Ligand SMILES: Nc1ncnc2c1ncn2[C@@H]1O[C@H](COP(=O)(O)OP(=O)(O)OP(=O)(O)O)[C@@H](O)[C@H]1O
């Protein structure tokens with residue numbers, strides 16, 4: 001399967017450790033240039049180095065406030081450096097240090113915010129005009145001086161915008177990669193699901209053929225054994241009570257076996273639903289009577305909530321009866337000797353944009369354990385001593401044949417619930 005790594009999120013910067021190291025080397029270069037004996041300058045350059053190293057951690061830790069702090073700190077440090085690298089701050093040859101905060105802003109912020117940060121950096125730089133312009137100053141500035149300042153400031157903006165442009169493109173691209181990665185992951189998951197489904201179907205098909213053949217072959221001898229046992233019973237009943245009793249056992253066990261074989265055949269036989277539009281509640285009621293009549297456990301109260309004027313849905317009545325009988329039987333068995341309440345709801349519903357009718361069968365038994373929820377529709381999954389574990393897989397086959405679906409309902413209290421959707 002294809003494995004997809006998602007590129008970094010949009011606030012992180014392309015991270016390269018050696019870039020940080022080289023930056024420190026260049027800062028060290030600045031530190032050994034004149035004015036060399038100005039210790040303020042060395043300290044500030046050192047602080048800028050620390051700020052640079054600290055920035056990656058800060059931004060990772062606080063994705064929102066981190067960049068703001070980093071840029072503001074760099075503007076402050078740059079402004080301090082200017083003050084300590086020239087007799088007059090505005091004349092300092094270290095003014096390009098402002099590119100640091102400007103570029104940092106361009107890395108993390110949108111264009112408009114980058115412009116604002118650049119404006120702030122420029123204002124900080126131009127604040128050194130104050131000693132020149134104030135009254136009775138010993139300094140003065142001419143037009144050429146203003147031009148030089150304007151050129152420097154425009155370069156700040158130019159660099160900010162160019163870096164920001166590249167960053168915006170980078171972010172867009174990384175977003176689209178991210179999206180692509182998510183789509184790929186989703187497709188991958190679907191493929192895996194489909195693959196598992198196919199494997200399961202293949203296994204089931206093979207198993208089905210085998211079972212059908214075997215069940216068919218078992219049925220004939222069973223018939224003969226049963227017939228013989230009954231004959232023995234008739235012939236010996238009066239003369240030999242023990243033989244009659246044993247013949248009775250044979251006959252009843254054979255009945256059980258043939259019921260089992262029929263169940264396998266139900267499961268294995270290719271289904272052919274012959275549907276005709278009809279009212280699903282009639283079939284449901286018939287199935288309920290059938291299950292309730294044979295029930296020997298605790299008392300079960302049945303609650304019904306059938307919507308009136310239900311649309312007719314195409315059903316194969318015999319197959320649907322199997323569906324309902326299986327689910328009702330499970331519900332009764334789950335409630336067992338304690339008994340409980342069986343709730344039947346039938347209402348119009350929508351599933352995957354298709355209109356139809358949903359039948360909900362809910363009981364107040366112990367419910368289905370979470371670890372079994374994925375498996376109960378697989379054949380031979382059972383928690384019952386006398387169960388085969390075929391009921392629900394027959395149900396889901398029949399529902400597929402009706403182009404419908406079966407789902408487990410979320411139960412508010414205890415119990416299990418199944419929703420059967422029949423499309424119109
Ligand atoms: N209403 C329910 N409440 C609790 N558990 C249930 C319910 N319905 C199904 N189950 C669980 O799902 C398992 C599978 O059910 P399924 O009907 O497929 O097989 P079974 O009832 O065990 O055997 P059979 O083939 O005789 O139906 C059950 O053994 C049971 O553990």
Ligand SMILES: [Mg+2]
Pocket residue numbers: 326329330387391392
């Ligand atoms: Mg069952």
